[in-house]
Amino acid sequence: MSSAGEFKRDASYISDRITRDGRRPEHGPVDGELWPVAPGRYRLVAAKACPWATRAIIVRQLLGLEDVISLGTPGPVHDERSWTFELDPGGVDPVLGIERIQQAYFKRFPDYPRGITVPAIVDVPSGGVVTNDFPWITHDFFFEWRDHHRADAPDLWPADLREEMEEVMQRVYTEVNNGVYRCGFASSQEAYDAAYDRLWTALDWLEDRLATRRYLMGDALTEADVRLWTTLARFDAVYHGHFKCNRQKLTEMPHLWSYARELYAVPAFGDNTDFEQIKTHYYVVHQTVNPTQIVPKGPDPTVWLEPHGRG
Known part of the structure; x- marks a missing residue:
């Protein structure tokens, strides 16, 4: 700090x-x-x-x-x-x-x-x-x-996109993956306000980016999508309230939300996303943020099963 x-x-x-x-x-x-x-x-x-x-x-x-x-x-x-x-x-x-x-x-x-x-x-x-x-x-x-690797394993690091992908992943890491923590653990109003603005600038950039492409780097899944996914999966259940990242919910950002649901339908993503474990971790371990250690019952995880409409 x-x-x-x-x-x-x-x-x-x-x-x-x-x-x-x-x-x-x-x-x-x-x-x-x-x-x-x-x-x-x-x-x-x-x-x-x-x-x-x-x-x-x-x-x-x-x-x-x-x-x-x-x-x-x-x-x-x-x-x-x-x-x-x-x-x-x-x-x-x-x-x-x-x-x-x-x-x-x-x-x-x-x-x-x-x-x-x-x-x-x-x-x-x-x-x-x-x-x-x-x-x-x-x-x-x-x-x-x-x-x-299995024979049909995806090319998570395509050579022709690698330079741009590194830049995208660096911004995702600093502004989103770590950005939610900067909001949640800020210990002054000024630090929180700055972190909040940085986070939402990045999320608006991602929302715009996904308006014109299926995945972060284009038509195919890459490591960049894996890195963004783990923050999106936790956003409404934890970061929106627990970390005060509450301008909007993920479900209120149409391109990011449909993209996230498409990823959730992939077994490697959906099978390894345990919302109860996620909520228990944040709300119990972070006692300075949530001193009562009460774990919220919501949100309803079945919304992740709604059709994503992305083909």
Whole structure:
């Protein structure tokens, strides 16, 4: 939090990457260790309540990596230490044998100094965390795990659109994905007002963009859509009220709303969107925002099943 009351996200993550044969990756920095792609070796730990983690779950399914990278799903709440596996029998992850993801972090870094976050990829043989750098996790699922994609996997990073897509994703991240948090966690009126204006400027830009195209980058689904989706899915249920992003609901923005419903109809998106877990996480964990921890009953999730009318 800045001195002016503006929310500042800690963007320091474990920079290790999993690459084909453990060699230099096709794109991006090499600031940490390189690990080799190996089917069955790694476990993705990702809570469906968390928007950053849900990205990785969706991309894993879109690419057909379910039998290659296993999935552990913590429950919707966490304490000051970390996310826990309360949804699993006995509260223990059945593959890693741990009660909280913190144990995998400490297995490799006993004095790990930063936040214990999801998504995280864990090396199953050692039980230690490999990386929690969420943008690179999904990027590398596409580029580095290509040999294990299913035959009809979508091209989430089309070469001819990549430069523009990077710009779109950066704006989506700073102004929308993180923008709702700047609104919700602002601790001064001035910081909130500025965050609110920035968020709605970006949402109006997206509404206009989707008036003339099916997906963010054109006619085909890309990583950019995955990154925007997790915020849209949480907007009316959480961000509109809980984070005071209340100029309009998603359901009141016709192009964004029909686009979001079309994505929800895709199994990788809809199957991994759990509105009860989402609401429980935000309304219970954020006690400074919602000190009563009361979880609202609405909105009605069946509206997501209405025809999107987009062909």
